[in-house]
Amino acid sequence: MATPVLPPTAIGIKAIQFYYPKNFVAQVDLEKFDGIAPGKYTAGLGQIEMGFCYDNEDVTSLALTVTHSLLEVYKIDPKSIGYLCVGTETLTDKSKSVKTSLMDLFGDNTDIEGVDVKNACFGGTQALFNAVDWVTANWQFQERLAIAVMADIAIYEPGNARCTGGAGAIAVLVGPDAPLVIERGFRSCHMANSWDFYKPIGGEASEYPKVNGSLSVKSYLEAVDKCYNLYNQKVIKQINEGRDTNAFTAILFHCPFYKIVQKAFGRLIYADHRRGGDSWLTNTDEFEPFREYSDEKTYTDRDFNTAALQVSKPYFVQKVEPNMTLNQRIGNMYTPSVYAQLVTFLAKFDPIAATPQRLLIFSYGSGLASAMFSIEISDAENSELAKMKEVASGAVHRLEDRIQHSPEAYAEVMANREKLTNSDVPVIPSSSQNGISSHLFPGTYYLTNIDVNRVRSYARIPLH
Amino acid sequence: MATPVLPPTAIGIKAIQFYYPKNFVAQVDLEKFDGIAPGKYTAGLGQIEMGFCYDNEDVTSLALTVTHSLLEVYKIDPKSIGYLCVGTETLTDKSKSVKTSLMDLFGDNTDIEGVDVKNACFGGTQALFNAVDWVTANWQFQERLAIAVMADIAIYEPGNARCTGGAGAIAVLVGPDAPLVIERGFRSCHMANSWDFYKPIGGEASEYPKVNGSLSVKSYLEAVDKCYNLYNQKVIKQINEGRDTNAFTAILFHCPFYKIVQKAFGRLIYADHRRGGDSWLTNTDEFEPFREYSDEKTYTDRDFNTAALQVSKPYFVQKVEPNMTLNQRIGNMYTPSVYAQLVTFLAKFDPIAATPQRLLIFSYGSGLASAMFSIEISDAENSELAKMKEVASGAVHRLEDRIQHSPEAYAEVMANREKLTNSDVPVIPSSSQNGISSHLFPGTYYLTNIDVNRVRSYARIPLH
Known part of the structure; x- marks a missing residue:
């Protein structure tokens, strides 16, 4: 019989x-191209640049790229993995999992x-929660680790949402003895039936969502309120005191836009103010x-909003904004969005700073x-944490290695994606027909063709 | 601070x-209608009847119906639930979860x-595993239960697969102290990248899958071998001895067809024979x-297959076949398929029989x-088990309350589903326009309309 294994502790993120x-x-170029008032996408939404894929990248190629790279860069033994879950809303199939391709x-x-x-956009967080619970529940029998993958391509039909x-x-x-420990018992959820953003199947195939923008903003803000209140109730139940925003080194949010x-x-x-936990404000x-205002x-x-921005600004600049670089320069990534803030945080992380440091995370999916x-973060000098910081810094620096395109070129790429989605098969993506490597980083997987049975095939750009 | 809660034990199924x-x-009618040799669907596939939905049922209406009914029949307090997960491959949306509608x-x-x-078809088992792990990992903080929902409509384009x-x-x-305990640490998986059955998005919208039938059969059988071998390795690691098929009261399989x-x-x-664990055979x-045959x-x-059926028959009749009634008379249900065998088992369960009784379950998704x-099953006289037996018996008896239709009528219903999938919106399903209640059981949710934004709305047939 196997020697008993102790229950796992400090389960969390060990590599990213x-x-x-x-x-x-560039968002300034998009403003001109769309013929709207200058500053609407930049000052208005707070966005700087927007990343995009040619028609030979899909959710499977993205997931292959990032998972292969995780295994490679951190030298993870494929045999050490017992659970893998992919969170995405960029589906190319209603039945077959992206996960099966990663096998x-x-x-x-x-x-x-x-x-x-x-x-x-919530699928990534559920994938992470599943991975944490799988390790918690199965470690004693399996002693294996878990991987959560989040991958999405966020694109919109031409018009005022396209810039998002x-x-x-x-x-x-994910595994035990992690430097980034997901605190047990403190998860709060708010789940409801809302049609703020969705991607119905029916009629002509499309990669674009249906969006009710104002409902989505309101649903997001309401969810923040409900989750924060419930998070505090759960914290109080366990440690007898609540936490205000000042209790956190950084606060990371799902970010459709700044x-x-x-x-x-x-x-x-x-x-915090209404709970009276605002002596530090x-x-x-x-x-x-606004004392008499309803939620x-x-x-x-607008007036309330201006006041709230005013009061919160000094803390925002300190706890939130520094981690938004990747979100402002890549744009909405759906499931990976809030975790891009974790990457930015890690890139800037100072191991000399006192620990414990604590991060609050809010994830939202329409x-x-x-x-x-x-x-x-309980041990700032942990070697796994140092490796994550190195990888995260690399990700931030790689922003400068990208290619800037004109809005005209972007619109053409989008038109090619539309064509591919509705094309007869077999078909080769236009961008896989020539010049494949110029618009892909080394080590990137790409879609080579969709065959007569709509089976998709992939290849990888060499690492060197 | 809250009183510490003990770790949960005996986690499993408490209601179904x-x-x-x-x-x-009827499959005999389909054989005639399709103009094929008599016995191909009946003796050949082993199927008797096939259930179907009109165009006003979709995956959301199915999930609403079964979840509402679970809460109602077992008098479950909605506040006692902390986790709910839906496994399905009958998607109507690429972004919005069926789960959100259940809220x-x-x-x-x-x-x-x-x-x-x-x-x-595997999504339901993953939903169950997630629910078990969620309870295992979170019970001490939440003391709440989980629900796993499996729902699917299996339909095929006209031709030889339609009868499946x-x-x-x-x-x-799912919760602790359950009468049906999911044994910890014994889960084995086989996951691989296979294109045996899938539902690609692209071109004209369709509810029908792409199928490579012979690859799918081979993939399924290979998966049985791999999972069984690995299941035994895990059992041996924990309890020092393996289990052969004789160790189980019943063995339940995902059932695309008998x-x-x-x-x-x-x-x-x-x-079992090859491992030498066959003294009872x-x-x-x-x-x-076939000693020298490769796997x-x-x-x-064919000869091997005939021999294997011959040797296994007496045990099949005892451990497998009695639980296939619902599968043979409703057909392939995708995610709920193997759990329909659990329902049949429960309907026939004899509480006087000695416990523990043990079930082996094989789940497969292309x-x-x-x-x-x-x-x-460790306590045969458990009151939750008695209630499940009552509900399961009701489900089996309800087979007789169904309406038999001609293959012509079935083909017309399928044509209406195709029309709805590709219809301009707004649209009302043809079967919601008149005679709604005649083809739906009391308590069934149905699709009332798809509006101009492709938002779907539902209503419920009264219970009485």
């Missing part, structure tokens, strides 16, 4: 890898539980005029599914 | 509910983690001529994802 496309368009990376080890998880696109993929290794994160952070500060008298009214009222949870 | 459509067609059934309790899980359709939905309540289950069971007997000399050859060789695990 981030992939984003080599191509981007090609694991050789003889076919005993890897987990399939795909789907709910808009982006693309990316993140893979995290400005909504600013508003969301304002909600946390407003909640300055300027809270700005909230006075409902605060979601849309439809809707949302959650809040926290991560504790 | 099964829904299937009120309409069916309408839980009132103020919006703190219910979990979204949809997708990989062909079906439809159904199962919901299970005959493949017969073959799959033959693989287990063949594996008679007639094993039938395997002699590869045994998957397709693409591919598969797993084997076991359930132990």
Whole structure:
């Protein structure tokens, strides 16, 4: 009989890898191209650049790229993995999992539980929670690790939502004795039936979503309130005292665009103020005029919003904004979005700083599914943490290795994606027909063709 | 601070509910209608009848029906639920979860983690595993229960695969101190990249899959072998001895059709024989001529197959066949398929029989994802078990309350589903325009309309 294995402790993230496309368009250029008022996408939404993929990248190629790279860079033995789950909303198939394609990376080890998880931008967080629970529940029998993959291509039909696109993929290794510990018992969720953003099947095939923008913003902010309140209830139940925003080194949010994160952070500060946990806040008298406002009214009222931004600004600049570089320069990535802030945080992480440091994370997916949870860094000098910092820094620096394209070129790429989606088969993506390597980073997987039975095949750009 | 809660034990299934459509067609009638040799669908595949839905049922209506019914029949407090996960491959949306629609059934309790899980027929098993792991990992903090929902409508384009359709939905309540305990540490998986069955997005929208039938049969049988071997390795590691098929009261298989289950069971007997764990087997000399056969050859060789069926038959009749009633009379249900055998087992369960009784379960989803695990019944006189038996018996008896239709009527219903999938919007399903209640059981949810934004709305047939 096997020697008993102790229950696992300090389960969390032990490795992280981030992939984003080599191509981007500047938001100032998009403003001109779309013929709208200058500053609408930049000052208005707070976005700087937007990454995009040619028609030979899809969710499977993204997931292959980031997972292969995670295994390679961290020298992870494929045999050490017992669970793998992919969170995505960029589906190319209604039945076959992206996860099944990733099995090609694991050789003889076919005993890897987990399939795909789907709910808009929330799927990645559910994949992470599943991975944490799988390790918690199965470590004593398996002593194996888990991987959560988040991958999406965010694109919109021509019009005012198109500037909120982006693309990316993140893979995290989950196991015990992790430097980034997911705190147990503190997860809070807010789940509801909402049609704020969805991708119905029916009629002509399309990669674009249906969007109710104002409902989506309101649903997001309401979810922040509900999750934060419930998070605190759970914390109080366990450690007898709550936590205000000041209890966290950094606060990371799902980021469809910068400005909504600013508003969301304002909600946390407003909640602290109303709970009376605001002795450390300055300027809270700005909230006075809105004392009688209903929650409902605060979601849309401009004056309230201005006041909330004003009160929260000094803390926003300190705890939120520094981690938004990748989000502002790549755009919305759907499932990887909030984890791109974790990557940015790690790139800037100072191991000399006192620990424990604590991060609060808010994840949101339209439809809707949302959650809040926290991560504790208990050992700043951990070698796994040092490796993650190195990889994260590399990801931030790689922003400069991208190719800038004109809005005209971007529009043409989008037109090619539309054509491919509705093409007869067999078909070779236009960008796989020539010049494949110029718009892909080394080590990137790409779609070589879709055969007569709509089977998709992939190849990899050499690493060197 | 909260009083510490002990780690949960005996986690498993505490309640089960099964829904299937009120309409069916006889396989003998389909044989005539399709103009093929008599017996091909009946004797050949082993199927008797096939259930089907009109165009006003979709995966969301199925999931609403079965989940509402689970809560209602077992008087489950919606506040007691902390996790809910839906496994399906009958997607109507690439982003919004079916789970979000189910939130309408839980009132103020919006703190219910979990979204949809997708990989062909395997999604339901992953939903169950997720639910078990969630309870295992979170019980001490939450003391709440989990629900796993499996729902699918299996339909095929006109031709020789159409007779392998079906439809159904199962919901299970998961928690500690369950009468049906999912044995910890014994789960084995076989996951691989296979294009045996899939539902690509692109071109014209369709509910029908792409199928490579012979690859799918071979992939399924290979998965049985791999999972059974690995299951035994894990059992031996923990309890120092393996288990042969004789160690189980019943063995339940994913069932696209009866005959493949017969073959799959033959693989287990063949594996027992080869491991030398066959002292209880008679007639094993039938395997002699195939001693030098490669595994590869045994998957397709007719003589081997005949011999395996011969040797395994007495045990098949005892341990497998009695639980296939619902599968033979409703057809393939995709994710709920193997759990329909659990329902049949429960309907026939004899509480006087000695416990522990043990069930072996094999789940398969094309693409591919598969797993084997076991359930132990340790207390036959448990009141939750008695309630499950009552509900299961009701489900089996309800087969007689269905309406038999002609193949012509079935073909017309399928044509209406095709029309709806490709219709301009807004649209009302043809079967919601009149005579709604005649082809739906009391308590069934149905699709009332798809609006101009492709938002789907539902209503419920009164219970009485």
